[in-house]
Amino acid sequence: MTSTISIVIGLGVIAFLIYSFVSRAKRSNFKVTPINRKRLGQSSKQACTYCKRKVDQLSFYADRQGKVIGVCNTCKPQAERQALLRI
Numbered sequence: 001m002t003s004t005i006s007i008v009i010g011l012g013v014i015a016f017l018i019y020s021f022v023s024r025a026k027r028s029n030f031k032v033t034p035i036n037r038k039r040l041g042q043s044s045k046q047a048c049t050y051c052k053r054k055v056d057q058l059s060f061y062a063d064r065q066g067k068v069i070g071v072c073n074t075c076k077p078q079a080e081r082q083a084l085l086r087i
């Protein structure tokens with residue numbers, strides 16, 4: 001009788017530990033996403049895919065692999081010559 005109770009308590013403790021671990025992992029996952037978004041927002045200047053210069057405004061194109069590339073005004077004709085899709 002006593003051993004049954006201790007097994008039940010033991011299982012309860014294990015279940016609680018698993019639950020607290022899972023909920024902590026979930027919480028830390030939720031934290032990661034906003035931090036990444038914040039970082040993306042902070043870097044207002046983006047580098048041109050071709051000349052790597054950092055400019056305020058980039059024109060975005062999709063290449064044949066579906067990859068998005070950003071080009072500055074100087075490199076824009078270069079992207080248009082390759083018949084890339086303007087986004």
Ligand SMILES: [Zn+2]
Pocket residue numbers: 048049050051052053071072073074075
């Ligand atoms: Zn450029």
